[in-house]
Amino acid sequence: GLSETMPELLAEPRWREKLDLLVTHAAETGAGERDAETVELLAPIESPGKIICVGLNYIEHVEEGGQERPxxxxxxxxxxxxxTGPDSEIAWDPELTAEVDYEAELALVVGDRTRRVAPEEATDHLAGYTVANDVSARDLQFADDQWVRGKSLDGFCPLGPSIVTEDELDDPEACSIWTEVNGERLQDSSTSNLIFDIDTLVSFCSDAFTLEPGDVILTGTPPGVGAFREPPIYLQDSDTVEVGIEGIGTLTNHCGHD
Amino acid sequence: GLSETMPELLAEPRWREKLDLLVTHAAETGAGERDAETVELLAPIESPGKIICVGLNYIEHVEEGGQERPxxxxxxxxxxxxxTGPDSEIAWDPELTAEVDYEAELALVVGDRTRRVAPEEATDHLAGYTVANDVSARDLQFADDQWVRGKSLDGFCPLGPSIVTEDELDDPEACSIWTEVNGERLQDSSTSNLIFDIDTLVSFCSDAFTLEPGDVILTGTPPGVGAFREPPIYLQDSDTVEVGIEGIGTLTNHCGHD
Incomplete structure (x- = not known):
């Protein structure tokens, strides 16, 4: 058997080969097979050691916020x-925040313990990719200056629907990326527009912090967030928000007050 | 036996009673007794779910930084x-940062899973208190605006020497708190000077985030940090830095380049 949590699994030596064996075995024997209609998908990583987020990493998003290119x-x-996982509810206290926004983001999942890796070797240390919604309480984020509170309310980091391993995604920097709220497309870009590319981000982070298996790096959001629209669009009770990345999947969540 | 990690231990039902039994048993039988001279103390919590930090929480520190009272x-x-733990080395790459600063802080350790707790019930949910050094790379912190990178280099959060449980500290808001670098006292204040007190901080955090057993809350630093001195004082290779809080203990670390 393999580890119970994703960070533990990724910390196992030769986890890729073990996982391949398990998948092959399952395909041949049906062991571990589940009915997709009846299982509840959780976030593919529930307790990473850290969630590192990158701000202002698409130039048109930098510009819509009136910022300078970093x-x-x-x-x-x-x-x-x-x-939180796919299809779950993002719930917030309307007395705490009235400005809840969406942000579709490509999320990198660290595969190996990594410190001070050169850009050209960075992706060797990634396990794969998933989709994140960097949900943001803009009133808290901007009132505090430091963004972590407004970015970290319970349920404000949907991840999923699964991790696509590094070998299965042809080019993570050539994927369309979008957000739809109640079916209306509000973000529509491509990961080819990242200012700092994946290699640079992983290397830059690893210069400061030891990266650990299961750590997640959110690479920033493209233009079209709700806060910088005229008039602004914020998520409302009973909205459905979907973020998606070509080749990885879509991640749908329901909004509510609590 | 009890759990292997502190967050797991604190998540056990009735951990206080179990720990009391274990301590009583150890005192009576010598079981688990160690020679204090030969053990290496690690940080009392190595992998909390989160480290929440409070900035600008002593008025004279707010003023020395030219900030407004939040x-x-x-x-x-x-x-x-x-x-990192007591007596370990805080090591950094001198090409990454040349402005490493100390910050003595009272650290709260969450005991129970807690959401939206009222201030008057906040301390019921704390396991205890420890000492933290909120080591800060000022050049990175101020260049980024967002503080997390400059605050999170490997080894930049010494914790310890131990957790003093909530029942053992008479008044955590009436303790002297200090920093000494190579024996020279550079911070010298009292936790009675906190702007937002412990009850308020725990309640405020729990309004935004579910607090989990083992989560750590750093309550801010008093005046006297190196960055705001004339001329500034930054930690240097081979410096010894000690932070201490009356009734909890002192936490000594050694500085080095790597």
Missing amino acids: ENPILFSKFTNAI | ENPILFSKFTNAI
Whole structure:
């Protein structure tokens, strides 16, 4: 048997080969097979050691916020209590925040313990990719200046629907990326528009922090967020929000007050 | 036996009673007794779910930085890779940062899973208190605006020497708190000077995030940090830095380049 949590699994030596064996075995024997209609998918990683987020990493998003193009990646964080899975409810207290926004993001999943890796070797240390919605309480985020509180309310980091391993995605920097709220497309871009590319981000982070198996890096959001629209569009009770990335999947969540 | 990690231990039902029994048993039988001279103390919590930090929470520290007294607690975060224990080395790459600063802080350790707790019930949910050094790469912190990178280099969150449980500290808001670098006292204040008190901080955090057993809340630093001195004082290779809080203990670390 393999580890129970994704960070533990990714910390196992030769996890890729073990997982391949398990998948082959399952396909041949039906062992571990589940009915997709009846299982509840959880976030593919529930308790990473850290969620590193990159701000201002698509130039048109930098511009819509009236910011300057950053010289280095701008890192911030979300606490892991924010993680939730596909099809779950994102619920918030309307007295705490009235400005809840969506942000579709490509999320990198670290595969190996990594410190000070060169850009050209960075992706060797990734396990794969998933989709994140970097849900943001804009009133809290901008009132605090430090972004972590407004970015970390419970349920404000939907992840999923699954991790696509590094070998299965042809080019993670050539994928369309979008957000739809109640079926209306509000973000529509491509990961080819990243200012700092994946290699640069992983290397930059690893210069400061030891990256651990299961750590998640959110690579920033394209233009079209609700806060910078005229008039602004914020998520409302009973909205459905979907973020998606070509080749990885779509991640749908329902909004509610609590 | 009890859990192997502190967050797991604190998540056990009735951990206080179990721990009391274990301590009583150890005192009576010598079971589990160790020679204090030969053991290496690690940080009392190595992998908390989150490290929540409070900025600008002593008025004279607010003033020395030329800031305004905050209306609400300013939260930021450190990644858990930053945690290190007593007597360890805080090592950094001098090409990454040349402005490493100390910050003595009272750290709260969450005991129970807690959401939206009222201030008057907040301390019921704490396991205890420890000492933290919120080591800060000022050049990175101020260049990024978002503080998490400069606050989270490996080893930049010494914790310890131990957790003093909530029942053992008479008044955590009436303790002297200090920093000494190579024996010279550079911070010298009292936790009675906190702008937002412990009850308020725990309640405020729990309004945004579910607090989990083992989560750590750093309550802010008093005046006297190196960055705001004339001329500034930054930690140097081979410095010894000690932070201490009356009734909890002192936490000594050695500085080095790597």
